[in-house]
Amino acid sequence: MAETNLQDDSIHMNNDEDTIDDNSEFEEDSDIEELEVHELDKDIFERLKKNDPAVAILSIDLNCNNDKSFFNSIDWKADGGCISNNTHIKRLVIEYSDNSQQYTLGQEGDTFPTKEKLQDFFSCIYRNSSIGSVLFSLIQINEFGAALIEGLQGHPSLTGLEIEFGGLGSVGCRALGKVLKHLQGKLRDLQLPNCNIDDSGLGALCDGLLVNSSMRRISLYGNREITSVGWRALSNVIRDSNCKLVNLDLSSSELNDDGANILGSGLHESSVKDLNLSLNSSITGSGWRTLSNQLSQTSIKSLNISSNNMDDFGVAELASINTLKSLDLNFSRSVTPSGWRTFFNTLRTRGAQLVKLAISYNHIGNEGVTALVGLLRYMISLRTLHMDQMAESDIDSNRITSQGWVSFFNTLHGSNLNLVHLYLGGNEIDDEGIRLLAPLLSSMSSLKCLILGSNRSISSVGWRALTELLQSPNCTLERLDASESKLNDDTVVAFTNALSHNKTLKQLDLYDCFDDDENESIIRKRMGSRVYSSLQQNKYNGYLQFQSYSSRPRL
Numbered sequence: 001m002a003e004t005n006l007q008d009d010s011i012h013m014n015n016d017e018d019t020i021d022d023n024s025e026f027e028e029d030s031d032i033e034e035l036e037v038h039e040l041d042k043d044i045f046e047r048l049k050k051n052d053p054a055v056a057i058l059s060i061d062l063n064c065n066n067d068k069s070f071f072n073s074i075d076w077k078a079d080g081g082c083i084s085n086n087t088h089i090k091r092l093v094i095e096y097s098d099n100s101q102q103y104t105l106g107q108e109g110d111t112f113p114t115k116e117k118l119q120d121f122f123s124c125i126y127r128n129s130s131i132g133s134v135l136f137s138l139i140q141i142n143e144f145g146a147a148l149i150e151g152l153q154g155h156p157s158l159t160g161l162e163i164e165f166g167g168l169g170s171v172g173c174r175a176l177g178k179v180l181k182h183l184q185g186k187l188r189d190l191q192l193p194n195c196n197i198d199d200s201g202l203g204a205l206c207d208g209l210l211v212n213s214s215m216r217r218i219s220l221y222g223n224r225e226i227t228s229v230g231w232r233a234l235s236n237v238i239r240d241s242n243c244k245l246v247n248l249d250l251s252s253s254e255l256n257d258d259g260a261n262i263l264g265s266g267l268h269e270s271s272v273k274d275l276n277l278s279l280n281s282s283i284t285g286s287g288w289r290t291l292s293n294q295l296s297q298t299s300i301k302s303l304n305i306s307s308n309n310m311d312d313f314g315v316a317e318l319a320s321i322n323t324l325k326s327l328d329l330n331f332s333r334s335v336t337p338s339g340w341r342t343f344f345n346t347l348r349t350r351g352a353q354l355v356k357l358a359i360s361y362n363h364i365g366n367e368g369v370t371a372l373v374g375l376l377r378y379m380i381s382l383r384t385l386h387m388d389q390m391a392e393s394d395i396d397s398n399r400i401t402s403q404g405w406v407s408f409f410n411t412l413h414g415s416n417l418n419l420v421h422l423y424l425g426g427n428e429i430d431d432e433g434i435r436l437l438a439p440l441l442s443s444m445s446s447l448k449c450l451i452l453g454s455n456r457s458i459s460s461v462g463w464r465a466l467t468e469l470l471q472s473p474n475c476t477l478e479r480l481d482a483s484e485s486k487l488n489d490d491t492v493v494a495f496t497n498a499l500s501h502n503k504t505l506k507q508l509d510l511y512d513c514f515d516d517d518e519n520e521s522i523i524r525k526r527m528g529s530r531v532y533s534s535l536q537q538n539k540y541n542g543y544l545q546f547q548s549y550s551s552r553p554r555l
Contacts, residue, residue: 037093041070048082048089059093062103062139065111069097072113076120083124090130095137102167103138105145115144122148126155133160133189141172149175154184162191173201180208180215188214194222199230206233210240217247221276224254231259235266248272251304252279257287264294274302278328285311285334292317299323306330306358312339319346326356330386333363337397340368348375358386360423363398369408377415385419388451389426402430402457409436420446425481426454431462438465447476453483453509460491467498475502481509 037057038044047055061069076083083089096103098111106115113121125131134152141149141163149172152158161179168176172195179185197205197220209215220226237243255263260283267275275295277283283291288310295303301323310318310332316339318327329335335343340362347354352375364372369390376382390400400408405428413436422441429437429452441447452458463482469475482495487510499505 035090045070045074045079045082048086049079051086051088053088056088057091057093058089059095061095061097062113063097063111064113065098071121072117076117076124080120080124083121084127086128087130089128091133091135092125092131093135093137094139095135096139099138102140104140104142104167105136105148106142118148122151126151129156131155131157133162134158135162135164136166138165139163140167141169141175143171146171146175150178153179153182155186157186159186160189160191161187162189162193163195164191165194168192168195168197168201170198170200170204173197173204177204177206177208180205180212185212186214187212188216190215190217191219192223193219196225197223197230198225199227199233202226202230203233206237209237209243209245211242213242213244215243215245217249218245219247219249219276220253221249222252224252226253226259228256228258228262231255231262235262237266238263238270238272239266239268244271246271247274249276250280251276254282255280256282257284257290260287260291261294264291267298267300268294270298272298273300275300276304278304278306278308280308283308285309285314288314289317293320296320296322302326302356304328306332308332309334312336312342315339315343316346319343319350319352322350322352324352325354325381327354328356328358328386329362330358330360331362332359333361335362337363337365337367340364341371344368344371344375348378352379353381354379355381356384357382358384360386360388360390361392362390363393363395364390365397365399366401366404366407367397369400369404373408373411376412376417380416380418382417383419383446384421386423387427388423391426391428400427402428402433405429405433406436409433409440412440418444418446421449422447423449423451424455425451428457429455430457431459431465434458434462435465438469441466442469442472442474445474445476448478450477450479451481453481453485456484456486459486460488463487463491464494467494470495470498470505471501476504477502478504479507479509480505482513483509484512487513 035056036054037059038047038055040058040060044055044058048058060071062071063069064072103112106118108115125134139145152161161176163172176190179187180190202220202223209218238245238248250263255277260277260280288305288308292314296317298321300321303318303321303324303326305318306328307330310329311334315329315332315335318324318329340359348371376385393399417440434452434455441450463485466480470477470480492510495508499508
């Protein structure tokens with residue numbers, strides 16, 4: 001079960017990393033996500049009426065049984081101008097907070113808003129001209145809800161619409177299809193994860209998409225009821241000359257060999273550049289070989305096929321995609337060390353210019369990593385490399401051993417590799433390996449993120465080898481993860497002394513380096529007041545993590 005969670009998390013986790021050129025139009029959306037979310041209450045309501053520019057993301061809870069819910073107390077017909085006339089709201093989140101029951105938009109009951117109040121509220125949304133995206137969370141859509149969604153047709157500013165963990169049904173999909181068909185609509189980002197969409201629903205969406213030329217990104221993540229009939233409808237859309245789709249996410253959608261083949265034939269003629277097919281384990285090795293061959297005839301730039309049954313032959317076909325800039329092959333454990341060796345050698349021969357390569361949780365072994373060195377030495381374009389957990393196998397030949405890492409780092413010396421993000425957590429890197437890695441990192445003028453946590457073979461001696469990197473005036477590192485490692489007081493002192501000369505580090509992860517029952521005050525005592533004070537004096541505008549991601553003591 002833990003492994004499944006890790007695989008799910010790996011799908012969408014690298015938003016802060018290098019992006020491909022075709023994603024540049026979504027940069028503004030990413031900036032919005034960094035803003036504070038304001039939950040509707042009495043204070044926020046007053047600020048909305050004053051058109052407060054700080055309230056850019058507004059979250060509204062429709063659960064009238066929730067003490068925090070303020071929705072039902074507002075007369076939206078009389079005071080709806082706080083929404084309709086507002087010029088600063090960019091993102092609107094509409095949710096139902098009670099996870100103990102499903103809520104259908106317009107459902108009658110004491111804890112639900114009335115249909116009249118919902119209609120008045122949605123009319124405010126229709127008249128607003130600043131809202132860029134709307135998210136419906138944990139809300140089912142029936143005919144009443146579908147009518148409310150239809151009202152979004154031709155909205156003057158709406159570019160993003162997301163319905164997550166809800167039930168759309170055919171009626172909801174038909175309503176969305178009408179929104180997509182509207183000639184004045186500006187919708188370009190449609191996210192429908194886990195909405196129980198079937199062939200009929202996808203067909204209704206595709207009817208709208210066939211006449212839509214503004215859509216750039218679609219996610220159907222987790223919709224597992226779609227068969228070859230639905231995939232054929234989508235394939236017809238993406239191959240249509242009117243379709244300008246760039247990003248397509250079909251992860252965890254129960255694609256099989258037939259569906260993958262149908263999509264592959266459509267992708268050959270499409271404008272899609274970013275494709276996510278992760279977590280589709282129903283595609284067999286044979287299916288991946290066919291699809292990989294089809295993808296080699298496309299202009300795909302970013303491809304995520306992690307957590308699948310890719311085999312040696314399928315991964316060999318992938319090396320033929322000359323346009324790839326980003327490739328995620330995490331959890332591709334059916335590929336053998338020999339298959340990885342062939343894959344890396346073929347990429348080198350073809351002169352691949354990847355920007356991001358993710359190969360964590362795989363059985364690459366010393367055989368495969370030797371070929372990887374030959375590829376990386378000359379790949380000056382690479383900025384992100386994921387190589388976490390490369391020792392998760394009882395078969396020695398599948399693992400990158402301590403000596404394998406020593407050889408890897410030693411051979412990379414003198415290369416042109418200049419990474420921004422390097423992930424090496426959970427490996428068998430030892431003191432000798434870290435001693436060779438440190439000068440290699442010092443030669444990287446752009447390195448911002450270094451993940452080395454859970455390397456249990458590194459002792460305090462090895463960790464201190466990194467202090468020279470932190471003290472270097474050319475250091476650009478912003479995050480260092482040394483969590484779940486063998487640190488002692490002397491090591492922490494060494495880090496602290498190094499940090500006193502560092503001006504770039506914003507985040508230092510040290511969680512689970514101490515006993516589980518220790519809290520911050522005990523750690524402060526153990527480290528000594530001089531050490532802790534020195535850490536506090538380094539104002540990184542970031543945080544120091546002692547134990548877990550849920551506890552982030554601010555500096």
